[in-house]
Each structure stands twice: as C-alpha cells, then as structure tokens.
Amino acid sequence: MLRLSKLTDYAVVVLVRLAQAGPALPGARVREVGMQTSPGIAAATGIPEPTVAKVLKILAGGGLVASQRGAHGGYRLLRPLTAIPVSDVIAAIDGPIALTACVEGAAGGCESESLCPVRGRWDPVNTAIQEALGAITLADMQAAAVPRAFRLPAATLQDARGDAQPAAE
Amino acid sequence: MLRLSKLTDYAVVVLVRLAQAGPALPGARVREVGMQTSPGIAAATGIPEPTVAKVLKILAGGGLVASQRGAHGGYRLLRPLTAIPVSDVIAAIDGPIALTACVEGAAGGCESESLCPVRGRWDPVNTAIQEALGAITLADMQAAAVPRAFRLPAATLQDARGDAQPAAE
DNA sequence: GGTAAGAGGACCCATTCGGTCCTGATTGAC
DNA sequence: GTCAATCAGGACCGAATGGGTCCTCTTACC
Numbered sequence: 001m002l003r004l005s006k007l008t009d010y011a012v013v014v015l016v017r018l019a020q021a022g023p024a025l026p027g028a029r030v031r032e033v034g035m036q037t038s039p040g041i042a043a044a045t046g047i048p049e050p051t052v053a054k055v056l057k058i059l060a061g062g063g064l065v066a067s068q069r070g071a072h073g074g075y076r077l078l079r080p081l082t083a084i085p086v087s088d089v090i091a092a093i094d095g096p097i098a099l100t101a102c103v104e105g106a107a108g109g110c111e112s113e114s115l116c117p118v119r120g121r122w123d124p125v126n127t128a129i130q131e132a133l134g135a136i137t138l139a140d141m142q143a144a145a146v147p148r149a150f151r152l153p154a155a156t157l158q159d160a161r162g163d164a165q166p167a168a169e
Numbered sequence: 170m171l172r173l174s175k176l177t178d179y180a181v182v183v184l185v186r187l188a189q190a191g192p193a194l195p196g197a198r199v200r201e202v203g204m205q206t207s208p209g210i211a212a213a214t215g216i217p218e219p220t221v222a223k224v225l226k227i228l229a230g231g232g233l234v235a236s237q238r239g240a241h242g243g244y245r246l247l248r249p250l251t252a253i254p255v256s257d258v259i260a261a262i263d264g265p266i267a268l269t270a271c272v273e274g275a276a277g278g279c280e281s282e283s284l285c286p287v288r289g290r291w292d293p294v295n296t297a298i299q300e301a302l303g304a305i306t307l308a309d310m311q312a313a314a315v316p317r318a319f320r321l322p323a324a325t326l327q328d329a330r331g332d333a334q335p336a337a338e
Numbered sequence: 339g340g341t342a343a344g345a346g347g348a349c350c351c352a353t354t355c356g357g358t359c360c361t362g363a364t365t366g367a368c
Numbered sequence: 369g370t371c372a373a374t375c376a377g378g379a380c381c382g383a384a385t386g387g388g389t390c391c392t393c394t395t396a397c398c
Contacts, residue, residue, distance in 0.1 A: 006356065009291070037374070050358055057376070070365020071373040086294055121310035122178070125255055125302065132297035141290035174386065206344070219389055226346065239395025240343045 008093040010055045013045050015089065016142050018065065019081045035074040055093070062092025081142055087133035097130050177262040179224045182214050184258065185311050187234065188250045204243040224262070231261025250311055256302035 018036060038056055042049035056075050059065045064084065065075045090097060187205060207225060211218035225244050228234045233253065234244045 012290075048357075051356080053375080054357080060376090067375060068365085069363075069375045072366060073364080073374050075375085121181075124309070125305055128301035128305065129298055132301045133294065136294055136297065140293070176386075208344090217388075220387075222345075223388080229345090236345060238345050240397060242344050242395070244345090
C-alpha cells in the first residue's frame with residue numbers, strides 16, 4: 001500500500017485550516033490572533049471533533065502548533081505553511097518515516113539478517129522518499145488547491161489515479 | 170509510518186534470490202534454468218516457507234515471475250532485476266501506490282470533500298514518491314548491497330533514521 | 339497408471355489503526 | 369471568589385488489514 005494513516009491526512013487539513021484562520025479576524029479581541037478551537041476547526045473541515053482534538057494534540061506534541069489552555073484558548077500555528085514540509089507532518093503523526101523493519105531502528109528486528117541479501121538496501125529508497133516529501137510544503141499543497149467546481153468528479157478520480165497502474169488491483 | 174508491508178520486503182528478498190539462482194546451475198537437468206522452488210528459496214533466505222510461497226504466488230499474479238507446476242516445477246524471473254523498479258514490486262504486493270483515501274480511487278471516499286481544503290492535493294506528493302520508487306530497480310538494491318561486516322550497527326541506524334527528527338517519538 | 343513434488347486457493351488468527359469517551363487542569367469572564 | 373470554557377492526558381472499543389497456516393489440485397517422473 002505505502003499508505004499513510006488517515007490521521008496524517010487530517011493533520012494536513014487541520015493545519016491548512018489553521019493557517020486560513022488569518023491573523024486579522026474581526027472579532028479577535030479576546031482570542032489571540034490566528035487561534036482556533038477544536039470544535040471550530042471540526043465544524044469548518046467536517047472532521048469529527050474528537051479526531052480533530054486528537055490530531056491537534058499530536059501536532060502540539062510535535063511542535064507544529066501551540067496550544068493555549070483555558071477559556072478563549074485554542075491552537076495556533078507555530079510556523080507558516082511554507083516552512084512546514086509534508087515530511088514533518090508525517091513524522092509528527094506517524095513517527096519517523098521508515099519503509100521496512102530493516103530501517104525503522106529496530107535493533108536486530110530482522111531475524112534473518114545473516115541471510116537477507118538486501119539488508120539495509122531500503123535505505124536509499126527511504127532517503128529518496130524523504131527527500132521527495134521534504135521538498136513539498138503545506139503551502140504547495142494549499143496553493144495547488146482549486147475550487148471544487150473546477151474538478152469534475154470523474155476527472156478527479158482519473159487524475160488522482162494517474163499513472164498508478166489501474167489494472168493492478 | 171509510511172510503512173510498506175513485510176510481504177513487500179520479502180518479495181524483494183525473494184526476487185533478488187531468484188536472480189542469484191543463476192542460469193547455469195550444475196544440476197539443472199530436469200529443472201529449468203533459473204528455476205527455484207519455494208522451499209529452496211525459503212531455506213536460502215530464512216523466510217518461512219509458506220510465506221515465500223505466498224509471496225511468489227502474488228508475484229506470479231503480478232507478472233513478475235513465472236510458475237511451473239508439477240514435479241520439478243518452481244518459479245523463475247520473467248525480467249532481469251535491472252528491469253524491475255521497486256514501485257512494480259510494491260504495486261504487485263500492496264496494490265497501486267496511494268498515500269491517502271483521496272487518491273486511492275475511492276469513489277466519494279472523502280465524506281467531507283466539500284469542505285476539505287486540500288482535496289486531491291496529495292497527488293503531487295504521490296507522484297513524487299512514485300517517481301522516486303520507479304527510479305530505483307532491484308538491481309540497484311542488489312548492487313548497493315555490501316557485506317555485513319562493512320556496516321557498523323550503530324552507523325546503520327543513524328544512517329537509516331537520518332533527518333527524520335529523532336526527537337519526534 | 340501410480341506416486342510424488344509443487345503450485346493454487348481458501349481460511350483463520352493476531353496485530354495495528356481509527357475513533358470515541360472520560361476525567362483533570364488551566365485560564366478568563368462575571 | 370465562583371463559574372464556564374477549553375485543552376491535556378489517558379484508557380477503551382471496534383474494525384480492518386496483514387501475516388501465517390492448511391488443504392486441494394495439477395503436473396511430471398517412474
């Protein structure tokens with residue numbers, strides 16, 4: 001699959017939304033500029049509120065957002081979207097990017113290490129993916145976003161699948 | 170995580186082993202050249218035999234190896250390692266490479282599509298990863314293989330983790 | 339034709355992930 | 369000083385996927 005978790009997908013949505021809050025909200029008197037609450041983000045994104053809270057909690061632990069407790073508290077971005085590569089989000093949610101057990105830091109994880117002919121050979125692949133993910137920031141993902149009306153549903157699927165050979169499954 | 174399944178890891182090992190069989194085995198009288206059995210590969214790689222059989226079965230379905238049933242049957246490579254990109258192996262085992270539900274061809278899979286600000290924005294990320302994986306062949310992974318003694322265990326871990334911030338977990 | 343070797347397919351169990359809920363701590367408003 | 373709002377942390381449960389095992393069918397040799 002090479003699929004990342006839904007939480008990571010949610011995290012990107014939440015972070016982009018957090019940036020869209022804008023530092024100049026009209027009613028930003030009591031609440032700090034650019035700060036939003038979990039329920040507010042949930043309502044804006046359509047993601048279940050508990051899940052949003054969970055994502056924000058993890059992101060706060062990863063140093064991507066800052067939290068403010070108490071009444072009129074909330075979360076705010078610590079860095080602009082241009083300074084947040086996708087790899088950082090993935091690392092914050094899913095932990096360090098590691099394709100196989102051979103590279104995920106598992107000490108002696110591979111029980112057949114003495115026989116395995118490709119021991120540690122995933123490293124270059126892993127590095128290539130990390131570089132690819134590190135080169136794309138959330139701002140890039142946001143900038144590429146086009147209004148929904150511009151994307152036909154069918155065309156969306158076709159475009160999304162693209163060169164991922166469709167006959168394989 | 171961005172982790173691919175163990176089966177994919179096994180598949181690479183099996184394929185490399187299948188290539189190492191060599192087309193000029195001494196006792197290759199009854200068995201076709203370059204052909205190996207599941208138990209043989211299992212013994213050579215240390216992977217459990219049923220798992221090897223399962224991997225080979227999937228790879229045969231994916232068109233990467235050919236099977237020969239009956240006595241003195243077995244499996245053989247259909248293409249040289251230089252012609253097998255890593256992405257093909259992953260696609261054969263885990264299906265098409267798709268990072269998120271938004272790109273995996275799920276019709277209307279995203280229930281909050283009207284709100285999601287990054288709808289379909291994983292496509293460039295997905296493409297970047299596919300290109301990275303498509304550029305690396307099994308021959309590269311095999312060629313990069315160095316004897317185990319040349320790699321310090323600690324250095325291996327450091328190299329593997331690399332710039333994936335270690336403090337994240 | 340019988341026997342053995344080996345692939346093909348179906349099945350089951352364990353692990354992990356996604357999602358939800360509850361309780362406690364902190365801060366601002368009244 | 370009290371109350372309300374909101375985040376923080378943890379535990380819990382259900383679903384889904386992956387990993388592994390077993391049985392059956394096919395094929396070639398004797």
